[in-house]
Amino acid sequence: MNKMIKIDGVEVPFEEGQTIMDAALAAGIYIPHLCHKPGLSPHGSCKLCTVDVNGRSVSACTMPAAKGQDVENNTPAINEVRKSITQMLFVEGNHLCPSCEKSGDCTLQAVAYHLDMLDGHYPQFYPRREIDASHPSLVIDRDRCIMCELCVRASREVDGKDVFAISGRGTNCHLIVNSPTGKLGDSDIELDDLAAHICPVGAILIRDEGYQVPIGRRTFDLHSIAETDLGEVKLSKTEHHDEADASGDKEGGVYGV
């Protein structure tokens, strides 16, 4: 007999070792997330996947699924909290969607649309963050970094390297590069590395791919972030979907928030 948990009243099977997020995604249920990526070790830092389990707040991506869990996920109250957390991420950095190359392919932007976020709500922090343009084919624009550490984990766990880390404390946290000079150009990252492609926002960009796919034909122009089988589609911009039905499931608009 399958073990079951309940997500918003729906019985969802799980296997030993799965988290609530694993079980939900396998069942086609979307739980908003930014720092999570199947295949990488769960992190639990962005807190977008916050859910209430039997009244207690937990991160779906790190909490092991267990019998008797009654999970509240897609409720107005929790989505309101998620919207606030998304707004926190926006005001903490310098996210200028209309001028960002990642617009339309950006998971942060897509989550914001999904949660009906219309403004930053909180006062902007306007931090000063450094750009690293030392690499011939990659750029780090820290203004857009959301400290999700996907690149850190991808480099470590998939690429077998250790190119990135987060340094600093509190709102001074920032992405650093593990090279003798601290510059990306002096690191051993290669264009084929997952770490070079995994950034959910526009903090790590591939130079040669700038604006290859026109705005309006990008991942989240054509797909909803809530499509749980999107993993294969998004973040692989070279194989874009110009042939796909443009009138498909759309969320949000062309321009950023």
Added chain:
Amino acid sequence: MSQLQHNREHLLHLLHAHQREHGFISDEAIVVIAKRLELPRAQVESVAEFYSFFSRTPHGKFDILFSNCTSCGDRSLMQRLCLLLHVEQGVMRDDGRASISETSCIGMCDHGASALINDRPMTGIDEHRIEAMTELIEAEVVVDEWPSEWFEVNDNVRCAGLLLSESFESGAALKMVTVEGVEPALEKIKHSELRGRGGAGFNTAQKWQFCREAVGDAHYVICNADEGEPGTFKDRVLLRSHADAIFEGMTLCARVIGAKQGFIYLRGEYRYLLEHLESRLEARRNRGLLGNRVLGVEGFDFDIGIVMGAGAYISGEESALIESMEQKPGHPRIRPPFPVTHGYLGQPTVVNNVETLAAAAMIVTHDDHWFNGVGTEQSHGTKLLSVSGDCTRPGIYEHPFGISIRQLLDQCGAEDVQAVQVGGPAGRLVHPSHFDHQIAFEDVATGGSFMIYNHSRDLLVVILNFTRFFRHESCGFCTPCRVGTTLLNNGMEKICAGHGTVHDLDEMKRTALIVNRRSHCGLGVTAPNAIIDGLKYFPELFEAKLLSRDMEPEFDLDASLAEARRLSNRDDAEAHL
């Protein structure tokens, strides 16, 4: 690796030594240290930038950190010294002589205004002292030659109970456990219903039992001496005057769980105790109470090393503490798994508070009712309370659980009390109408901090101080705490500056709830407590500061024109908005 080698070669220790010698951690130093320890360069950089006692910009020969705690801090004294020495806060003087900055509570709350000077705590600072210090610094007199009474730290035990009134006989608990066996000792601790003294109150026997049963290549016991909660200083007293009981508790735990190695994680602020602790450890080794074959028992091998923290409140969280011991930034881990099964180096680990370990050692050497004969139904035994703030007798009060806040206030000579912060900034702000509540896990819980504020204090400034503290100490791992603690601090700054509106209060309440409910660890969960309690029990203080308008811009338009006025030499009415 030998104990001594381990100590010297720890990343935190190398960085500290470098900081002391060179005044900062340069890019080159990071490369050299990374190479020496065979660690990724980025790991060394992230550690150097995480702990506040390391700096990436030069500090002066006299490096002075004033506590900014509401009990042992005095901002005006710091500003006075800055003025006299012509130093800008946080910036080294051009000649490299001095740098002055502030730091979170240094645990000297019963000693008046205090500061760390090249790692040494200086207590009882006043105006005269600031002037005398200025002269010594200008004359370049080394700190070792300054008047020794300036560095006096006393225990100030005002009321001794079960733990503090007895002198502990070294080795007594170990003899008991080696003669009678582990089971009776564990049974005694179980029977005592001892709960963790750090504040969370987890059952100690249960923790030891879980760790004992957990499978691993090695087991570890760690003494959490990262006493970072502002207003707490009881561990300082235990470490100085009851170190043997603590070590004995650790050794006892080691015997129960099967550990061969233990560690004390000592907060950087208590570095002045390091030499003392090392000598106590050495004395125990000489007496056969540590090392190979403890008390001559075959297979009972155990030793204790000391790891020094470097200014990070979050390292008091047990999984962050373990990360710190593993030479990483102190980010709390995902739980589960818990340290009892996956702790230090991924192995089963017990992390206990200083007071818990001392109590455990003493429980084993007494009869069954000694400990749980006092206290309340759910909180047995006594608790060491660090009393500070507006009272005539600040210090350590050891009382059975169940003592009321009012009783304690009467005993320590507090009058005209406006509020008490129990449990530090992470605890509760208690209104006088609640002074009959009891100190107990089931009522008002505390790791020991008890800070008193009389009516001469502006309580909003106290709450503002706490929000600054959490903003500074948030590790930055999760979004709600990283961003939320800054939002809450900004909100309090705005209200205290007289620019707040009803809208701002509503916003703070909303943000407080998110930070409290959605954060990754206890720091975020408790960070908004003072704001939540303040708004609930002292709403009139907030309301009195509010503007009658619905909305006020985030910044002060008129104030932002100050520089323009200065440059144009104008200050007439037309130059103001």
